[in-house]
Amino acid sequence: MPARAITQIQPRKTPVQARAAVTVGAISEATIQVLLSDGVERLTTTRVAERAGVSVGTLYQYYPNKQSLLFAVLSDHLDKVASAVELACEQARHKPLAEMVRMVVEAFLAAKSERTDISQALYQFAADVGGPALVKRVGQRSRKAWEAVLQTAPDIEVAPDKFAIEIMIAAMAGATRHVLEAGASPAMMRGLRQHLVVLCQSYLRAQLAPSR
Amino acid sequence: MPARAITQIQPRKTPVQARAAVTVGAISEATIQVLLSDGVERLTTTRVAERAGVSVGTLYQYYPNKQSLLFAVLSDHLDKVASAVELACEQARHKPLAEMVRMVVEAFLAAKSERTDISQALYQFAADVGGPALVKRVGQRSRKAWEAVLQTAPDIEVAPDKFAIEIMIAAMAGATRHVLEAGASPAMMRGLRQHLVVLCQSYLRAQLAPSR
Amino acid sequence: MPARAITQIQPRKTPVQARAAVTVGAISEATIQVLLSDGVERLTTTRVAERAGVSVGTLYQYYPNKQSLLFAVLSDHLDKVASAVELACEQARHKPLAEMVRMVVEAFLAAKSERTDISQALYQFAADVGGPALVKRVGQRSRKAWEAVLQTAPDIEVAPDKFAIEIMIAAMAGATRHVLEAGASPAMMRGLRQHLVVLCQSYLRAQLAPSR
Amino acid sequence: MPARAITQIQPRKTPVQARAAVTVGAISEATIQVLLSDGVERLTTTRVAERAGVSVGTLYQYYPNKQSLLFAVLSDHLDKVASAVELACEQARHKPLAEMVRMVVEAFLAAKSERTDISQALYQFAADVGGPALVKRVGQRSRKAWEAVLQTAPDIEVAPDKFAIEIMIAAMAGATRHVLEAGASPAMMRGLRQHLVVLCQSYLRAQLAPSR
DNA sequence: CATGAATGAGGTTTCATTCAT
DNA sequence: TATGAATGAAACCTCATTCAT
Secondary structure, eight states, rough: OOOOOOOOOSOOOOOOOOHHHHHHHHEEEEEEEEHHOOOOGGGOOOHHHHHHOOOOHHHHHHHSSHHHHHHHHHHHHHHHHHHHHHHHHHHHTSOOHHHHHHHHHHHHHHHHHHHHHHHHHTTTTTSTTTHHHHHHHHHHHHHHHHHHHHHHTHHHHHHHHHHHHHHHHHHHHHHHHHHHTOOOOOHHHHHHHHHHHHHHHHHHHHHHHOOO | OOOOOOOSSOSOOOOOSSHHHHHHHHHHHHHHHHHHOOOOTOOOOOHHHHHHSSSSHHHHHHOOOOOHHHHHHHHHHHHHHHHHHHHHHHTTTTTOHHHHHHHHHHHHHHHHTTTTTHHHHTTTTTTTTTHHHHHHHHHHHHHHHHHHHHHHTOOOOOOHHHHHHHHHHHHHHHHHHHHHHHHHHHHHHHHHHHHHHHHHHHHHHHHHHOEE | OOOOOOOOOOOOOOOOOOOHHEEEHHHHHHHHHHHHHHHHGGGHHHHHHHHHHHHHHHHHHHSSSSSHHHHHHHHHHHHHHHHHHHHHHHHHSSHHHHHHHHEEEEEHHHHHHHHHHHHHHHHTTTTTTTHHHHHHHHHHHHHHHHHHHHHHHHOSSSOOOOOHHHOOOOHEEEEEHHHHHHHHHHHHHHHHHHHHHHHHHHHHHHHOOOOO | OOOOOOOOOOOOOOSSSSSHHHHHHHHHHHHHHHHHHHHHGOHHHHHHHHHHTHHHHHHHHHOSHHHHHHHHHHHHHHHHHHHHHHHHHHHHHSSSSSHHHHHHHHHHHHHHHHHHHHHHHHHHHTTTTTHHHHHHHHHHHHHHHHHHEEEEEOSSSSSSOHHHHHHHHHHHHHHHHHHHHHTTOHHHHHHHHHHHHHHHHHHHHHHHHOOO
16 A cells, blocks of 8 residues: 655635635636646646646645645545435435436436546546545445435335445446546447446346346 | 657667566566555656666666656556456357356456556556556457457347447446455455456346347 | 757746846856856756856756756857947948958957956857857858948948858957967957957958959 | 866777777767767767667777767867878978968868868867867967978068967868858858968968058 | 676756745 | 745756676
């Protein structure tokens, strides 16, 4: 397991003033931009600040170091996706399995698709920093939400175990990543949506009605 | 599309003497080691050379730059996995679908498991370098192999289309990655194996007999 | 024709604050110093920064690379000399040839002599970098100035052609360089001055009244 | 005055065997080639050896270090030119001044022109290494030869002093360098020849019959 | 003698971070 | 608070030179 230096990773101050919020937003957005146009290797705090239209000094007023900046951006995105999944799970309670799966999968993909650029940008360093940890944490949220809805499905007797759900979520994420990295035309995203629905539905059914 | 600097990425010289081959092997292995113990961010050519027990200069005799080193290591690994999949596909020809899928999936996982450390190490930068391109290329090899075996399955009429197979492969990769990044005990790997088999079998069947 | 790597050669930022201007001046001066005490071969950016009393980082804020630093110093010097020649030409208009030549030659030498150390330092790499190109460009300025004055000399009928003037300028530069590299005592510089005046005067006359 | 490290600068062994002579010749030639195609900055011993078709090790059998290699090449060239001048001076004894000057100047230029590429290549580092010292030494040889012939000219009473001759030689060298660096078409070289003859003739006459 | 793999000091350049203004 | 000049550790990479084969 990597023994990386421990660095402060929480944002330095929560913006209370409107101006500050704008600045933080600009920095956040600039980070994505730089990530996409220059790549992680070439992402420097100066470059981000420039693109955001502020000085480096200002950037450091809001983020104690570079890692915390990347961390915040990644965290934001993952939170948004997890929230979308949670909301969908909430709304899909008590629906039949097929419908339920369709709703949650579509919500997941919709959240990812809203800003495909962000997803792609983040893949570049999600494996770094506190990346895996964050991904895991957010993965847990999704898993719990899935577990909860699945309990309410009228047409299945026993819900799949945690491990199976984790695998399913990871499988979805993997397929989505693949398509996004391949270029992700809207048509492909639609295709992906249908296939993911089928994948999850069939997998869950197979889980519940073991192989014969 | 990222506009990263173009760098030469091919190894500089192929070792002809025995001593040189040893050196190259040591450097390759040291790269994995450093990746695992220090992380990509902290992987420096000097550190790799040190760990390999050679001088930096020697490293640069075989790799024109840092990226080419990482690229070579990644490439090696992916090639190994792709070959394992191809071999399994060869051997699984004309078996019934369930058996076929089990064989190939198990071969894939076995290849990944042989050096779980390498797999984990590589996730850290697979998104960088020529990473996605390489992954894509190797993905194609796997997809073609899958396509070919599936044509020979006696118990299905029409083989799934390319896109479906790609999705399946990416899903497998995603799930595998998740488990590896979570710590990957042998028990988990066994669980993963069973689940992946189910996942693929059910997905392929669902593809062929659309749900309505 | 040499196929050297193309490098950015323009200074990176123009100093706007007083402090920055001082810094740039110090770096420029330090470059000369190092050139003289250590030679081109041993001129390193670190050494220049040290001698200038700043950090390497600061040096690189003003010059994108080592070549641009050398280029800037060379350019400065050549511009100064060219300006001196132009000014002298301006002032020598309509004087008799002998007087005219004396004035311009003396102005040239005075400019070179003001900082003989700089002249000597620069010979070391004038052939490198954009050296020859720069020298050519500045040479053109001098040649045009000479051409212009010579047109106004009352005691000659037709002014010498461009090529002849270029040769004359290059001859002067060569002789000056020789003396500077030989050690250049004030006495020698005076001797040089007289000889250069004679050289140019006689050459120009010979040009105009071809020996047969 | 530069305080450069003192390094052994004499070739390591004088080639007595024919094969060795060929090797040395190849290395020498390769040095020029690399100088022209890559520039001094990029001239490395490995590159020279490669171009010469030998291994670095072999190069180091004949030259103790890089400087000695450059030094030898420069020395060779300068010696050749000096010898040509000396020979011409020998043959021009007792000729009238105009004829004498023409002969020597033409011999000088012919020697330089034989391999204009070499001259150009060498300008790049003649100011380095033991460059100026060598140039000075060879300059002395030329000056002495000129002094000697001029003593024999039937149509002048007192020969010009050493300083004047040095200036003349340096002026010739400067003009020649200028033309070579400008591209040196055969036509230009012819023009240069005529102008140099005029330059030297008129200068010498002016020296002898002072300003009126 | 020739080879070329290995060395490692040292050069160039970048960039996260600070702090005086 | 915002700025951006300055810092300097540290990264990447080169290349003169040696020496075992």
